[in-house]
Amino acid sequence: MADAVFIGIGSNIGDSSAVCKAAARELARDQRAACFTLSSLYTTSPVSDIVQRDFLNCALRMSWSGSPEALLDCLMKIETSLGRTREIPDGPRTIDLDILLFEDMVLDRPSLTIPHPRLHVRKFALVPCLEIDPTLVHPRYGRPLAEFLEALGDEQRIEYLERIGEDEIYPARNCCTGDT
Ligand code: AMP
Numbered sequence: 001m002a003d004a005v006f007i008g009i010g011s012n013i014g015d016s017s018a019v020c021k022a023a024a025r026e027l028a029r030d031q032r033a034a035c036f037t038l039s040s041l042y043t044t045s046p047v048s049d050i051v052q053r054d055f056l057n058c059a060l061r062m063s064w065s066g067s068p069e070a071l072l073d074c075l076m077k078i079e080t081s082l083g084r085t086r087e088i089p090d091g092p093r094t095i096d097l098d099i100l101l102f103e104d105m106v107l108d109r110p111s112l113t114i115p116h117p118r119l120h121v122r123k124f125a126l127v128p129c130l131e132i133d134p135t136l137v138h139p140r141y142g143r144p145l146a147e148f149l150e151a152l153g154d155e156q157r158i159e160y161l162e163r164i165g166e167d168e169i170y171p172a173r174n175c176c177t178g179d180t
Contacts, residue, residue: 001063001064001065002063002064002065002102002103002105003035003063003103004061004063004101004103004133005061005062005063005064005071005099005101005102005103006059006060006061006099006100006101006129006132006136007027007059007060007061007062007075007097007098007099007100008057008059008096008097008098008100008116008119008124008125008128008129009023009024009057009058009059009060009095009096009097010044010055010056010057010093010095010096010124011023011055011056011093011094011095011096012046012052012053012054012055012056012092012093013053013092013093013094014083014094016055016056017041017056017161017162019082019094019095020041020056020057020058020095021164021168021169022082023078023079023082023095023097024036024038024058024060024164024169025168025169025170026078026081026082027060027062027074027075027078028062028169028170030074032064032065032066032070032071032074033062033063033064034062034063034065035061035062035063036060036061036062036169036170037060037061037062037132038058038059038060038132038164038166038169039058039059039060039128039129039131039132039164040058040128040131040160040161040162040163040164041056041057041058041161041162041163041164042056042057042058042124042127042128042158042159042160042161043055043056043157043158043159043161044056044057044123044124044156044157044158044159045156045157045158046090046092047090047122047124047156048090048091049090050088050090050091050092052091052092053092054157055124056161057124057125057128057158058128058164059100059125059128059129059131059132060132061129061132061133064102068099068102068105068107068112068114069109069112071099071102072099072111072112075097075098075099076097078095078097079094079095079096079097082094082095083095084096098116098125099112099114099116100115100116100119100125100129101114101115101116101119101129101136101139102114102115103139104137104139105139106139106140115138115139115140119138119145120138120141120145120148121148121152122156123149123152123156123158124156124158126145126148126149126152127149127158129145130145130146130149134146
């Protein structure tokens, strides 16, 4: 069982707030996932040369009793169930689910890199993770995530939007009351 797995959630097509919450809800239904802590929702500027709407992003921490590959498979199925098609790279998307951290694992497989290869250079991933746990350290580089965030300039915009109520997401069986 992996106790601290961080998932990044993003959307910039449709009702993005509802889609991000639906993705978290789908994940919470999986029997292998438990003990959720969810970040706030943020409005973020797209990191892309393609002109497109701002994204909504959040992150969640959970435990996962399965392999990282099984988790990626689970995330891709949730993306498909929420209407994600494989669009142009860096283009707009209904839903994007990424494995940001899988405890302190470092993994380099053709279809899966952990930590996520762009975690340390994306405010939309760093800020929600650090909201959940400000002490996180990047397993590959051995430096606090907060240092990577400080090193980023002003080009990427990120603004707090709203808290997500736990009752909007979690089935009772998955709640770890008092979990921080
Ligand atoms: P995208 O949906 O554009 O984020 O890309 C998804 C693809 O990235 C998947 O097919 C995965 O094989 C690959 N990938 C590699 N590392 C990760 C990761 N840490 N989390 C999610 N997808 C990953």
